[in-house]
Amino acid sequence: MKLHPVDLKKIHINDPFWSKHVSLVKEAVIPYQWDAINDRIKDAEPSHSLMNFKIAAGLCEGEFYGAVFQDTDVAKWLEAVGFALAAQPDGELERTADQVIDIIAKAQCPDGYLNTYFTIREPEKRWSDLCEGHELYTAGHMMEAAVAYYMGTGKRKFLDVVLRFADLICDTFGFEDGKIHGYPGHQEVELGLIKLYQVTGESRYLEQAKYFIDARGVGENYFLKELNRPGFRYIFPEFKDYEPIYSQSHLPVREQKTAEGHAVRAMYMYSAMADLAEACGDDSLMEACRTLWDNMTQKRMYITGSIGSSGILERFTTDYDLPNDCNYSESCASIGMAMFGQRMGNITREAKYYDVVERALYNTVLAGIALDGKSFFYVNPLEVWPDNCLPRTSKEHVKPIRQKWFGVSCCPPNIARTLASMGQYIYGVDGESIYVNLFISNETTVDMGGREVSMTMETRFPWKMEVDITLRGVPESGMKLAVRIPDYAGNFAVRYVGDGGQADGYGPALVREKGYGIISLTGDVCLHVTWDAPARFVHSNPLVRADSGKVALVRGPIVYCLEEADNGSNLAAVYVDPGTPVTEEEKDLFGGIIGLSFAGKKISGREWGGDELYGLHPVTWEDVKLKAVPYACWNNRGVGEMVVWMKELFKM
Amino acid sequence: MKLHPVDLKKIHINDPFWSKHVSLVKEAVIPYQWDAINDRIKDAEPSHSLMNFKIAAGLCEGEFYGAVFQDTDVAKWLEAVGFALAAQPDGELERTADQVIDIIAKAQCPDGYLNTYFTIREPEKRWSDLCEGHELYTAGHMMEAAVAYYMGTGKRKFLDVVLRFADLICDTFGFEDGKIHGYPGHQEVELGLIKLYQVTGESRYLEQAKYFIDARGVGENYFLKELNRPGFRYIFPEFKDYEPIYSQSHLPVREQKTAEGHAVRAMYMYSAMADLAEACGDDSLMEACRTLWDNMTQKRMYITGSIGSSGILERFTTDYDLPNDCNYSESCASIGMAMFGQRMGNITREAKYYDVVERALYNTVLAGIALDGKSFFYVNPLEVWPDNCLPRTSKEHVKPIRQKWFGVSCCPPNIARTLASMGQYIYGVDGESIYVNLFISNETTVDMGGREVSMTMETRFPWKMEVDITLRGVPESGMKLAVRIPDYAGNFAVRYVGDGGQADGYGPALVREKGYGIISLTGDVCLHVTWDAPARFVHSNPLVRADSGKVALVRGPIVYCLEEADNGSNLAAVYVDPGTPVTEEEKDLFGGIIGLSFAGKKISGREWGGDELYGLHPVTWEDVKLKAVPYACWNNRGVGEMVVWMKELFKM
CATH class of the missing domain: 1.50.10 (Glycosyltransferase)
Incomplete structure (x- = not known):
């Protein structure tokens, strides 16, 4: 079913x-x-x-x-x-x-x-x-x-x-x-x-x-x-x-x-x-x-x-x-x-x-x-x-x-x-189980074998990888709660919180199945779900020629990009070492995001005469501080360049 | 005029x-x-x-x-x-x-x-x-x-x-x-x-x-x-x-x-x-x-x-x-x-x-x-x-x-x-001067103030940067010969050869004007024109974003490319250090060319699972021997990948 x-x-x-x-x-x-x-x-x-x-x-x-x-x-x-x-x-x-x-x-x-x-x-x-x-x-x-x-x-x-x-x-x-x-x-x-x-x-x-x-x-x-x-x-x-x-x-x-x-x-x-x-x-x-x-x-x-x-x-x-x-x-x-x-x-x-x-x-x-x-x-x-x-x-x-x-x-x-x-994507239910697919704060009631179970989810996802789930009216005959373990998640963990009758801080038995963490419940619970998803640079399959030698910066589900508004023009000349530390910082920009910043290098035009199109000049570099914003937010500050895949600076 | x-x-x-x-x-x-x-x-x-x-x-x-x-x-x-x-x-x-x-x-x-x-x-x-x-x-x-x-x-x-x-x-x-x-x-x-x-x-x-x-x-x-x-x-x-x-x-x-x-x-x-x-x-x-x-x-x-x-x-x-x-x-x-x-x-x-x-x-x-x-x-x-x-x-x-x-x-x-x-591009003449624009072996006669001057050019250009020019019937009243000094030429030199009445091996007085080497003549001559144009990697202006971080290999006027027939597939994954030595070799391929070979590196797919499109795998490399052929000759050996601009491997 x-x-x-x-x-x-x-x-x-x-x-x-x-x-x-x-x-x-x-x-x-x-x-x-x-x-x-x-x-x-x-x-x-x-x-x-x-x-x-x-x-x-x-x-x-x-x-x-x-x-x-x-x-x-x-x-x-x-x-x-x-x-x-x-x-x-x-x-x-x-x-x-x-x-x-x-x-x-x-x-x-x-x-x-x-x-x-x-x-x-x-x-x-x-x-x-x-x-x-x-x-x-x-x-x-x-x-x-x-x-x-x-x-x-x-x-x-x-x-x-x-x-x-x-x-x-x-x-x-x-x-x-x-x-x-x-x-x-x-x-x-x-x-x-x-x-x-x-x-x-x-x-x-x-x-x-x-x-x-x-x-x-x-x-x-x-x-x-x-x-x-x-x-x-x-x-x-x-x-x-x-x-x-x-x-x-x-x-x-x-x-x-x-x-x-x-x-x-x-x-x-x-x-x-x-x-x-x-x-x-x-x-x-x-x-x-x-x-x-x-x-x-x-x-x-x-x-x-x-x-x-x-x-x-x-x-x-x-x-x-x-x-x-x-x-x-x-x-x-x-x-x-x-x-x-x-x-x-x-x-x-x-x-x-x-x-x-x-x-x-x-x-x-x-x-x-x-x-x-x-x-x-x-x-x-x-x-x-x-x-x-x-x-x-x-x-x-x-x-x-x-x-x-x-x-x-x-x-x-x-x-x-x-x-x-959006509500239709958050849960999947079948009368015996509630599948949590997306992490979006909400209140709902679900029919669980004839009994109304009320459920709340509270989270600051995608900025914080923490979700509080409360279930009230869980039937004594039992039900299952399945929480999606995102493909980018590390250290996925579920813990009891406070008054559910379970010992605070301990984790319920969790069965991992097809990418979900499944918990069998016979009573009301408050659960605290956490995982790690720090910002990191990812590669594409080497057969993707457009991304060959490039990296993209992601944090949880959010793909980041460089915008001209933060980083100047000619973003195609920017290189990044994926081993470089990335600083995460909460910002008011775009109604509240986590912005990412990191050091990079950029090919400089300094040595290049204005009128020459092809020549023997060596490449010269400048150090740049780069700021990345969520791709979904791009182009809310006027017209400018934008790039998701950044060139990778290899250390050979 | x-x-x-x-x-x-x-x-x-x-x-x-x-x-x-x-x-x-x-x-x-x-x-x-x-x-x-x-x-x-x-x-x-x-x-x-x-x-x-x-x-x-x-x-x-x-x-x-x-x-x-x-x-x-x-x-x-x-x-x-x-x-x-x-x-x-x-x-x-x-x-x-x-x-x-x-x-x-x-x-x-x-x-x-x-x-x-x-x-x-x-x-x-x-x-x-x-x-x-x-x-x-x-x-x-x-x-x-x-x-x-x-x-x-x-x-x-x-x-x-x-x-x-x-x-x-x-x-x-x-x-x-x-x-x-x-x-x-x-x-x-x-x-x-x-x-x-x-x-x-x-x-x-x-x-x-x-x-x-x-x-x-x-x-x-x-x-x-x-x-x-x-x-x-x-x-x-x-x-x-x-x-x-x-x-x-x-x-x-x-x-x-x-x-x-x-x-x-x-x-x-x-x-x-x-x-x-x-x-x-x-x-x-x-x-x-x-x-x-x-x-x-x-x-x-x-x-x-x-x-x-x-x-x-x-x-x-x-x-x-x-x-x-x-x-x-x-x-x-x-x-x-x-x-x-x-x-x-x-x-x-x-x-x-x-x-x-x-x-x-x-x-x-x-x-x-x-x-x-x-x-x-x-x-x-x-x-x-x-x-x-x-x-x-x-x-x-x-x-x-x-x-x-x-x-x-x-x-x-x-x-x-x-x-x-093609003959129309080789020379420009005005009755007083002969301008040599392209280096193509030929015989011609040119009217020089009412007198027929016969001229021959012999060269193996673009493979050899040597041109022999013979002028017969040069009027005693004088004429000018102007030889184009290509923009890629180093050590451009003109020397007398043998029987023209001038001392073998010496160079005539050469005036450089608007990219031509101009020689005043009052009698018949045989001239040997030479210059250097070894294969080399060139950059484009850093504002050309499509070529940013890339190099092209040229030798004289000839732009080279990598073909799949010589270098395998996924040429977008190839990197080259422009300091690497390039070997020039005469080949019978395509009716006779100078082929270029050099060492490079290629992003390997070895570490990458077949089914993953994006992920955290580090880049791994293989050493490759690369062979480049003239761009004009590409695609004479069946369908295959071709690339002119190769990614540059930076030594930071």
Whole structure:
């Protein structure tokens, strides 16, 4: 039996690190996104997404504007609202959302179809471009949003709208004669359908998700057939030489051994595969998930928990190809990886999955949003040289500063819904055990065989590697508490504290299993969990040529970087001896961090004449004091250089 | 007065290094290109270019096929043929070319217009898309080809065809009312018009070239006006957000201070600017040429003499931005840079220009063509990791092996015409002086104040830094011989040899001026010129972040590289101490080279578990013997890794 998250309505996060980010969602991001979908952000590309729904609903006159998947701006806002309302009721926000849902309901076609692009602009083209039309992708986001809103408010209206749409999809696609034998170019509907199954118990939605996964990449590629139809018109001209690997449709999913193609599509598909493998007891599908996870995390993932080595097409490339300055490393892809990891961790109870979830959340996902919650990175390279972030060059996707709101605005709302639903990543529960996956201060209650166990976690993680856990109402029949032992932890220890009836300072019996420390409990306890994770310089596998001869500085899950604001320019000329002592110091910067400082050397330009490009001058050095800050915090002090991997000074 | 090249009909190249490449043009490249423009190359994209002319001439039925500038395939073939016939008459080749010229003449419109794309497909769109329609670009190549053919054969038919076209262009474009006030999106017609002026003496062609240069970038951008016209249809959809800087039309040319935009366009424009500056005595234009040259060669040029740091749009980026693995570094751009450098050198008599010409010709231009003359590189990065040369990624422009013939086939014929006209780069003459710019064995005769001076040069350069120069028929009134002192030369010396009437072994009086060693002669001489240029490791300016902490190995003008064939894989893990001795050894490889070998170290993967991507393992080393080969020769032994800039092992 797999673990499942706790009910978001029953968990209250009160964490010194995360609460400021989580509260940003309600205080800044949701209002900002509301302005964005209403086209009220000055100097930003208009979204027009809510207007599209009003036009499709017959409430306004006008033309569709935006990308084919523009509807998802509204869906992701509603999803974030759903999660936020689960955490904390808010009558005014709920009324606003209800009004949006009324519009959406009116925009639905009589047969259940829901998509403003095709409804307004090309009604006759419905389902004719599964490759890039994004109808099923958009449908999936509508479903996820409706489920979140239903879970957060208990209101069914939006859910009923998407169920009618889901029924239409079930009637339209399948292996049966008379149905379309296609599958989505951008996976997502699978996740939506699975969530509909989870809230309604209706197995047809699970079956439909399974169809989309099972049909994918089998036999003649559906997209190539589609693109070759006479009169086919490309929405995106760059897809003229379509390669099925881009959408993970090059092989049946069970035969895929390497993480390929567009990274977000891959993550959404793998997440659905994991859900289906568990729900259907499908061992071959589970095996494929394990293989793909291992390939991705062992050969194609950045140390910041990001993926997508190619700026063009936002895609995976090859094993160990991890360039640091021209990669995509999309925020959404890291969110997708966290979703996949959460599922794998909950199914397998192996801690290695949450090691990666934590890495993605604390580094790349957080880097995606500014400290004020009002500007965003899509692309998260590990080195940025602002001068070269030029449009119409190989680095045109790299932005030297977070952007207000993108034309294709997947990342900001995706980050918002992730922050708003952080609670789902903290625990995995199954009625007999509580798995602690992430170290985030919170209070919650968990049903443990019919009995409500209340649990609190208090920590200053990731700055202090200490966590206090209190359990009250532990059943006498016993339960298990499993605490993840992070892959970077040394001297992991659990001790009793005070009044739990146990002797203060002694440790309970701890069984280590798949990366968790498991404790059997028969009564209430207060536990003090500690481990060591000092700042240290790490290497990459020597086959990663971009990092060859370099080191990165990490402390616990936090990857650090050098910024120009602290260290001057030309950071590529900085060298560090990984044996050098690193000083840790609490700082008020960025709302409170531990800053790291250490000595380094830098190639000096002193001996070099200004006008010579190549020459025989010897290298001269200067000693430098270096200061590193968490990668997630970079670029909150204006435009400047940034580098994660520093050159290593070897002592030969 | 500027220097000019010797007549190609009067120079015979018999050089151990170059003759094998030059003879390839006649023996392999011209026949191969003939097959190509006739669509007889198996497995290569068809050119269809000759067929387009036959269709336009009414000799065949059919549709236009290919790029808008497909005509230039034929033009460049004819230009190479013209140069080849100048070097060595060949009746059969000339008859074939004459037949092609007959077809071209028939394809010309009654008013002189000549362009098969617009004639066949869109006759009403003539001159409506100067931005990307490439009509003036194509016209320029026709003009250059016709001049080369006229110079090589004395036949006027093709020349007369392009003169009629040039007259139409002169009547169509200009500042005057009633004329189109535009200029070409891809510069080239300027060079063609200047050559027409040089062979005919007709100043209207010079004036017309000057118009195109003077009008460029002045006032409201012509291309933006054009693109904003109602109904404008993009030939290349990627130009929707057109930036004038791409075509160097962002500013009046005299106000341009940095090398910008598409590198080939820039080079053709700068070359025309240099010609015009000299022909018109235009000091402000000359100053702009100097400024642009200095910016390019001091801040934006690779050590291999290549340019164009961005793979996307084949363009310049910013100062010191010289990434080695995703750059464009097009062969054609290096050819263009050699053209620009030749003009600047001939005008200024400063050797620094030919230092760059030499660097470009010996490295990037030669790298563009395989040793068998049958496959070609467009793109010439300084590091290639074959696994990652994937289509639809950020490295899609990088090919791991030379290609047969490209759809857009500018480079192969451009390389061919350059090799076929190598003679023009060797000397600069003005009736009083002979400037020796490149060290290539040859025999020639030069008019020196009405007297024919015969000159021979014998050398095994670039392998031996020794050149024997013999001059016969030196006028008693005196003349000057100027020998370029390469920027990499040490101990440059000139000595008399034997029978010239001077004492054997003594050196003549040598005046060093602007990088040339100048000798005044009043009688025949045999001179032995020597200098030192041992293999050595060079650094780049510390502001070049891609090369920071790295060294490149050069010997004379030749840049070396490490290939996987000699050194195994994972060349990014190789380190070298630039103080290490380098052994030079003559090798039969690649038709005879000097190979370099030296000791290095390599990061070993021994301590690293196969499955870990990031970790705390210390770096371990292995000693390696490294072998370097000339960059121009790389990739003649199958697919494999290659790297020019090697990591430097510092002794701290």
